[in-house]
Each structure stands twice: as C-alpha cells, then as structure tokens.
Amino acid sequence: MVVSRATALPARHLTAAAEVDDRDGFASLLGSTFAPVRVRPLADGTFRSSLRSAAAGEVRVSAMSGSPCVVTRDADLIRASDPGFLTVALHRAGRAAVAQDGRHCLVGPGDLVNYVTSRPYELTFWEPYETVVITVPLAALGSHADTLAGRTAIAVATDSGPRDVVGTLFEGLAAKIGDCTAGEANCSKEYLADAIVSLVLAELVDIPPLGAGEDLADRMLAHCLSHLSDPRLTVESVARAHGVSVRYLHKVLAPRAITLSAWIRRQRLERICRDLADESLSGRTVSAIAARWGMTDAGHLSRALKSEFGVTATEIRRSGRWERGGPRPAAGLATA
Known part of the structure; x- marks a missing residue:
C-alpha cells in the first residue's frame, strides 16, 4: 500500500x-x-x-x-x-x-x-x-x-x-x-x-437517515462484491457472515428485486468478460481468469456466458471489446 x-x-x-x-x-x-x-x-x-x-x-x-x-x-x-x-x-x-x-x-x-x-x-x-x-x-x-x-x-x-x-x-x-x-x-x-x-x-441537509434494512442490504451486497473471487461465496455464507437467516436475507433484498445467487453470478460474469477483453491480460487462459472471479468450472462458464450475454469467451477475446450490460438487466445496484 x-x-x-x-x-x-x-x-x-x-x-x-x-x-x-x-x-x-x-x-x-x-x-x-x-x-x-x-x-x-x-x-x-x-x-x-x-x-x-x-x-x-x-x-x-x-x-x-x-x-x-x-x-x-x-x-x-x-x-x-x-x-x-x-x-x-x-x-x-x-x-x-x-x-x-x-x-x-x-x-x-x-x-x-x-x-x-x-x-x-x-x-x-x-x-x-x-x-x-x-x-x-x-x-x-x-x-x-x-x-x-x-x-x-x-x-x-x-x-x-x-x-x-x-x-x-x-x-x-x-x-x-x-x-x-x-x-x-x-x-x-x-x-x-x-x-x-x-x-x-x-x-x-434533508437527507433522511438510512433504515436498518437498507444499511444491511448495502453491507451484504458490498460483502459479495468484496468476495467474488472466493468460490465459497454463497447465499448461505453471506447470511452467516451477517448473522441472519437465509429467509431474512431474502426479505431484506426483496425491495431491490434482487435474487442474490443470480446477482452474484452476474457480477462474476461481468468481471470475467471485462478481463477477457483486457489486452494486458491476453497471456492468461480463460480458465485462469474465470478462477480469479470464483468460477472454477470452465464448461459452466461457457454455458453461463452464452446464456447471460449471448457471447462466448472466444468471441470476447477476438473482438477485444466488452461493455457492461446484456440481454438481462441486473437488479438493484446492478441496474445503475
């Protein structure tokens, strides 16, 4: 540092x-x-x-x-x-x-x-x-x-x-x-x-204070973004880290229309796509880049990219371009 x-x-x-x-x-x-x-x-x-x-x-x-x-x-x-x-x-x-x-x-x-x-x-x-x-x-x-x-x-x-x-x-x-x-x-x-x-x-001067649920939702999503590289990141692990049940976790995130498992998956895929398009990372394999973001199954990655964005890893690398987005809008913060 x-x-x-x-x-x-x-x-x-x-x-x-x-x-x-x-x-x-x-x-x-x-x-x-x-x-x-x-x-x-x-x-x-x-x-x-x-x-x-x-x-x-x-x-x-x-x-x-x-x-x-x-x-x-x-x-x-x-x-x-x-x-x-x-x-x-x-x-x-x-x-x-x-x-x-x-x-x-x-x-x-x-x-x-x-x-x-x-x-x-x-x-x-x-x-x-x-x-x-x-x-x-x-x-x-x-x-x-x-x-x-x-x-x-x-x-x-x-x-x-x-x-x-x-x-x-x-x-x-x-x-x-x-x-x-x-x-x-x-x-x-x-x-x-x-x-x-x-x-x-x-x-x-007139900003209203955050409600307890709003602050907890932000903390949980921030926790996920900070731990995307950990393949052990799951809905259950997030709930445990914040001392709540999985049911309560879903209740807190419901106002943001977020299904946490799908949200985590999309965050990972977006970052994998960004790295695949980065020329400075062209020497790394697709599997290495995917593992960097917590996805260790290369076969699953191929299917996930095609399903989420309609492109393959090879196509992204060949074009050298990636813009965040895709056919499915992410919920909550991810729509920003």
Whole structure:
C-alpha cells in the first residue's frame, strides 16, 4: 500500500490536471489534492487514473476516473492540524461503495454521496469509474457543518426533483473546470464558490437517515462484491457472515428485486468478460481468469456466458471489446 503524506492544496485558484499509471502516483495525487490516503489496486492488468482539479475561493471541483481500487483514509493518517473538508461526490460511471462512521452505502451512476476528511473513510471502486467531487471546508458550512458531517455514507439519487438540478450542475462543473475556476481572483469566482456551497446545503441537509434494512442490504451486497473471487461465496455464507437467516436475507433484498445467487453470478460474469477483453491480460487462459472471479468450472462458464450475454469467451477475446450490460438487466445496484 502507498501512503501520501502531502497536505491538501490551499491555493485559492489553483488548476491542475494529471494522469498516472501507478498507485504511487495516484496516492500522491490524491494526497496533494484532498488528504493523505492509502491506495490499493483491485484489478489485474494495467492501472490508470486521472484527476482534473481546480479551486474557486475555498471550494474545490475535481473530476476523477480510473481503474478499480480501494482508497482508504485511516485514523493513523489523520492529524489534529489537518483542515476538515466535506467531500460531496457525484458518481458518473462504475459501481462503488463509501464507508464512514459505521455506515456502508453502495453507489451507482447518478448517485450523490458525502464523507468528511476529518474522520476515517474508505472508498471502494470495484469497476473502472468516473466521479465528480466537490470539496468544501467544514468551516464554510456554518451551523450546518455538524448536520452534514453526521450524514455521511448515504447514497442519494439525482434522477428526479431538485436533486436532478444539482446533479446537472455537478456535471457542468466537471466539464468546465478550467473555464469556471481558472484565472485571476475576482468576485465572480467568489460568487461561484458561494453558489456551490448553497447548492450543497440544499442538496444534503434533508437527507433522511438510512433504515436498518437498507444499511444491511448495502453491507451484504458490498460483502459479495468484496468476495467474488472466493468460490465459497454463497447465499448461505453471506447470511452467516451477517448473522441472519437465509429467509431474512431474502426479505431484506426483496425491495431491490434482487435474487442474490443470480446477482452474484452476474457480477462474476461481468468481471470475467471485462478481463477477457483486457489486452494486458491476453497471456492468461480463460480458465485462469474465470478462477480469479470464483468460477472454477470452465464448461459452466461457457454455458453461463452464452446464456447471460449471448457471447462466448472466444468471441470476447477476438473482438477485444466488452461493455457492461446484456440481454438481462441486473437488479438493484446492478441496474445503475
């Protein structure tokens, strides 16, 4: 694991862009932009990440993308002198999880989630991802700071109502980072910073608390995504790991229209397809790639791919292309 000890950049109107192809560089980039973190790649093959970032006043706007990885800010990386920031992220692509303060939420494209840098957190990007991040000093949030800092790791959809407007703004800021924030300091950028803070407050102050079932569902799905490589992962093993019966597990997941065994199967097949299309893994056999994701029966894999996506492993390797999806939409988070 790599730790960056750089401090967050204080410059009022700094604009920066960088692409890195190793975890060392990415950890350093995140550390210098947000806060010191540890980075652990999740996928085999080439590791790539990029970040575009700029500041207007005390607000920072960043657009991130990259390979699957885990970004962790542990307690030993947090110092009393570190400034505290509220980080609000709009997830644009891929599936991920945010864990902080004992909560663990799953996010898909179109979801907003927030966390604070003054307490430990963990971001898990299971797939290649894109996200837009707005960082605001907790001190700039006034009386709302404690409220927002207490509503971390709760995913909020932006597909309807006022939150759709906020999501659109985040997208626009990401597309125009340089235009919106570069240049000499002036009042317009201070007004922009104030407007972003106001929208963050409008978006997040009324987030309802997670119900016990919702939090447990997220924990169970996150557990599955973290253990896809284990062929012993089953509905029964997930229930045991969370101290519930199989019947109660199905009850918790029912509102998301998820049949867990089918969901696990599809998650594995999607990752196998992604790796089969990765040129950097062309030297690995199909069986080795399948085993990497917990499927040890090559004959079953062939039938499963044909049934789920209508293609074979050979066809995916020959084309060198794979886009997540297929004839059967996955349920719950997998439809994101």
